[in-house]
Amino acid sequence: xxxxxxxxxxxxxxxxxxxxxxxxxxxxxxxxxxxxINVAVFNLCIHTLQLAPIRSGVIxxxxxxxxNYLGNRYWTxxxxxxxRMHRETVRFFFFSGIALVIENxxxxxxxxxxxxxxxxxxxxxxxxxxLGIGTVFRFWTYRTWVFVSGSGRVLAxxxxxxxxxxxxxxxxxRAVLK
Numbered sequence: 207x208x209x210x211x212x213x214x215x216x217x218x219x220x221x222x223x224x225x226x227x228x229x230x231x232x233x234x235x236x237x238x239x240x241x242x243i244n245v246a247v248f249n250l251c252i253h254t255l256q257l258a259p260i261r262s263g264v265i266x267x268x269x270x271x272x273x274n275y276l277g278n279r280y281w282t283x284x285x286x287x288x289x290r291m292h293r294e295t296v297r298f299f300f301f302s303g304i305a306l307v308i309e310n311x312x313x314x315x316x317x318x319x320x321x322x323x324x325x326x327x328x329x330x331x332x333x334x335x336x337l338g339i340g341t342v343f344r345f346w347t348y349r350t351w352v353f354v355s356g357s358g359r360v361l362a363x364x365x366x367x368x369x370x371x372x373x374x375x376x377x378x379x380r381a382v383l384k
Contacts, residue, residue, distance in 0.1 A: 279291075
C-alpha cells in the first residue's frame, strides 16, 4: 500500500512541476514580447520624441501591459475561470500598476537620485533591474490572485485532492480496481 502512495505522490509532484514549467515558459514568452515592446517604445520616446525618462517609462510599460494581458489571458492562463473575467481584469491591471511603479521607481532613483542619466544607465535601471523585480512580482501575483479558478486554484481544470489532472486520477482508480 505504501508503494502506491509514494508512486502517486511522486507522479503528482512530477505533474505539478511539469505544469509549473509550462506555465513559466508561457509566462516568459508573453513577457518577452512585452519586454521588446517596452524597450522599443521606451527608447523611441526618449530618443526620438525627447520625452522625460519616467514619462517614457510609463508610456512604454502601459503598452506592454496591454499586450501582456492579452497574451496571458488567452494563452498562458487560458484555462482559468472565465466567469470572473471582470474581477480578473481589474486585478491584473491593479497588480500591473504596482509593477509599473516598481519599475519606474528604480529608474527614478537611478536617474534623478543617483545621477546616472546616460541612455545605457536608464535602460539598465528600467529594463534590467526594475523589470526584473517587477517580473517576479507580476508572476507571483498573477498566479496567486489574478488567474485563478472558481475554487481558487491556478489554471482551472478538474483536479483531484492530490492535485492530479482528472484523467490521471481516473487512470489511478482503474489501476487500483484491476
